[in-house]
Amino acid sequence: MSATAMTKTAVAAAGLMIVSIQNALPATVGIESGRFLVQQPPTIANSETLQTKFDALASQWRRDTQFSSSVTDMVLHPAYQQIIGQGAAMVPFILRELQKGPDHWYWALGAITQQNAAENAPDGDIEAICDAWLDWGRARGIIV
Amino acid sequence: MPPALPAYRAAFPKLTDGNHRQSSRYDPRYNCIGYAAGTKMWWQPTPLIGGKRYWPPGVPQQETVDAYVKAYEFKGYSECKDGSYEDGFEKVAIFALNGIPKHAALQADSDFWTSKLGKAEDIHHKLPDLEGNHYGHVVRFLKRPKPAPNAP
Numbered sequence: 527m528s529a530t531a532m533t534k535t536a537v538a539a540a541g542l543m544i545v546s547i548q549n550a551l552p553a554t555v556g557i558e559s560g561r562f563l564v565q566q567p568p569t570i571a572n573s574e575t576l577q578t579k580f581d582a583l584a585s586q587w588r589r590d591t592q593f594s595s596s597v598t599d600m601v602l603h604p605a606y607q608q609i610i611g612q613g614a615a616m617v618p619f620i621l622r623e624l625q626k627g628p629d630h631w632y633w634a635l636g637a638i639t640q641q642n643a644a645e646n647a648p649d650g651d652i653e654a655i656c657d658a659w660l661d662w663g664r665a666r667g668i669i670v
Numbered sequence: 671m672p673p674a675l676p677a678y679r680a681a682f683p684k685l686t687d688g689n690h691r692q693s694s695r696y697d698p699r700y701n702c703i704g705y706a707a708g709t710k711m712w713w714q715p716t717p718l719i720g721g722k723r724y725w726p727p728g729v730p731q732q733e734t735v736d737a738y739v740k741a742y743e744f745k746g747y748s749e750c751k752d753g754s755y756e757d758g759f760e761k762v763a764i765f766a767l768n769g770i771p772k773h774a775a776l777q778a779d780s781d782f783w784t785s786k787l788g789k790a791e792d793i794h795h796k797l798p799d800l801e802g803n804h805y806g807h808v809v810r811f812l813k814r815p816k817p818a819p820n821a822p
């Protein structure tokens with residue numbers, strides 16, 4: 527099988543979600559002069575690995591912190607810290623998780639990107655804060 | 671096969687089929703502290719990265735029982751000695767674990783209290799049934815006159 531044919535097979539096997547990540551990400555990620563950029567678009571293989579890793583960590587975090595009323599406790603959870611520690615590569619996964627419904631991902635997004643997309647949201651309005659981050663992601667082509 | 675019990679039943683083992691009822695679904699948009707104050711906002715004393723919390727103005731931005739008491743005082747509550755039902759008043763109970771506030775419950779009627787369990791469900795329950803490893807114990811009670819039914 528040629529390299530091109532193998533790539534096409536891998537793309538088909540990976541499914542539309544992984545392909546859409548690649549298509550959505552610009553060429554570079556990181557922080558430069560206060561702007562959030564994508565530096566290394568994930569390959570299909572490492573997107574799958576990162577998705578699996580994110581899903582496992584997010585699931586553990588949700589399970590362990592669901593009865594907590596303190597964001598401080600939530601964001602200090604080791605699984606949440608590991609997601610932040612993965613850096614910019616996790617941003618598309620976090621945003622797609624946020625598309626499923628509001629949750630306390632704004633802290634990770636703010637810590638990773640060094641931006642506050644929700645600065646104009648009303649105080650304590652978690653839905654508005656999450657919507658602001660989704661708008662931020664759409665405006666940068668990270669999610670559709 | 672009987673339906674699976676909600677996750678909170680494992681976390682709060684004093685709750686049984688007969689001593690509480692669930693009154694909402696999982697909803698991470700508001701927490702117990704805001705819920706007990708009669709709002710659907712996320713109350714948090716310390717600043718958030720990437721988001722904006724609500725905390726009453728002028729109240730110390732600390733995760734201490736005294737700061738939580740002052741937050742409810744801002745909403746018209748004052749400390750009282752216990753959680754006994756008093757006609758014409760509503761009461762809030764603050765739970766703490768190792769001196770750190772972890773939960774607040776609002777008195778619903780003469781028998782039950784209502785709580786938002788973190789990001790999870792709202793339930794009606796007896797007050798001692800949430801005491802334990804997650805929320806610690808009730809450390810303070812506050813009360814205020816019940817607002818008129820049509821008050822803004």
